[in-house]
Every structure is written in structure tokens, then in C-alpha cells.
Amino acid sequence: MTVTVTPEKFTMVNFDADAIARITQKLLDQIGLPDLDVQINVDETSPLGRTHVTSLDPVVIDAESGALEDPKRPRGLSEPGTADVLGRALLRVADRREPGFADAPADADLTLAQSVSWAVYANGRLERFGYPPQRQRWLYHFRNRHGFTDAADAAFDRLWAGPSFTWAEIVALSDDAIARQPAA
Structure with a gap:
């Protein structure tokens, strides 16, 4: 199982790619898809909050940085918010894999x-x-x-x-x- 986050190093927001990958892996374990490969693409140039699953195989999630941002700390990562946004997306992916x-x-x-x-x-x-x-x-x-x-x-x-x-x-x-x- 591989969770890949791009960019690996953020320059416009104070996000940590490893933290996003860790949150994603924990969600995958809880959902029951621990071996799923997931690519998270964060557009750090956009303060908007959209997130889209752009591919189911392999799983690719595109997120604007505003979707993961802490509303009380501009440009900072919200770990609970990231879990919320990515959790909904990953649960939808898991659901779509069910008959x-x-x-x-x-x-x-x-x-x-x-x-x-x-x-x-x-x-x-x-x-x-x-x-x-x-x-x-x-x-x-x-x-x-x-x-x-x-x-x-x-x-x-x-x-x-x-x-x-x-x-x-x-x-x-x-x-x-x-x-x-x-x-x-």
C-alpha cells in the first residue's frame, strides 16, 4: 500500500505531506482498504475547498488547499479537517467498490x-x-x-x-x- 502526496514539499502553505499521508493511511485502515494505493494531489495555489476523486483505479484525489486548511490558522493544515474531507472521499471510493x-x-x-x-x-x-x-x-x-x-x-x-x-x-x-x- 502506498499513499503518495504531491507536492512532497509545500511552498505556499504550511502543510506536511507526511501528515496528510499518515491521516490517509489511518483512514484506509479504518475503512478496511489498507492495501489500496492512493495519490493525493494538493493544489496549493488555490485557497478554495474543492476535493474530487478523479480516478478509482488507481485512486487519485485532487484537493484544493483550502479543503485541508485550518480555518483558525490560515495556510496551516487542519488534521481533523483533512480527515473529514479525505474520509468522505475515501468512503465514497470504498462504497463504489461494493456491488x-x-x-x-x-x-x-x-x-x-x-x-x-x-x-x-x-x-x-x-x-x-x-x-x-x-x-x-x-x-x-x-x-x-x-x-x-x-x-x-x-x-x-x-x-x-x-x-x-x-x-x-x-x-x-x-x-x-x-x-x-x-x-x-
Whole structure:
């Protein structure tokens, strides 16, 4: 298993490639993919916070430096934030390797509601791995896409606590929550 981070030495931000690799390896061990080769490409010229899985085989994750930056220490690495961002990406990679996710659309083709639902499912698992919970943040995102209703909250709770879902089950929970929104 190899985790490679580029650049190896950062010049525009105060990041440590070894720390990013260590965080990634710990996540891979927890997810159950300890032997997976992963390339993390950090664009240190961008303060934005986008992260994309650009390849599943080999796994390549492109991240703008703002995605890994500590909001309280500009240009500094946030280890919890890095675990959060890379954890969601790696869990999505792991899910896509499962037969139950064979029919999941490409990331670019996901609706916002589907993307948020999948992120909620991933973040619930990250919390169970011992990472800082961000339940309220993700509940708010989920409500923005699925409605501020009891049905949406129930779907959120199932996704957050669910140990194992298929893509069809995630979509069904999302679609049901949207369908139960009151008529405007």
C-alpha cells in the first residue's frame, strides 16, 4: 500500500505531506482498504475547498488547499479537517467498490440531494471511527435539500446511524424525504 502526496514539499502553505499521508493511511485502515494505493494531489495555489476523486483505479484525489486548511490558522493544515474531507472521499471510493453501489452515478451526475445524502452516510461512519462529529452541520445541509420536516430528520437519522446501505437504499431515503415535503 502506498499513499503518495504531491507536492512532497509545500511552498505556499504550511502543510506536511507526511501528515496528510499518515491521516490517509489511518483512514484506509479504518475503512478496511489498507492495501489500496492512493495519490493525493494538493493544489496549493488555490485557497478554495474543492476535493474530487478523479480516478478509482488507481485512486487519485485532487484537493484544493483550502479543503485541508485550518480555518483558525490560515495556510496551516487542519488534521481533523483533512480527515473529514479525505474520509468522505475515501468512503465514497470504498462504497463504489461494493456491488450495492454498482449503479451509483458518477459524482458529477449526482443530484445535490443525493450527494448530501451520501455525505451524511459517510460522516456518520467517520464519527463511529472516532473523528469529531459534525452532526448539526450535516443535518442543516440535509434539511436544505430535503426539507425541514420530521420525515427529513428521520431519513437523516437513518443515514447517519446506518452501518451499511446500498446506493438504492440511500436514494430511496432521500427521495422519500423529498416527497414528504409539504406542498408550498
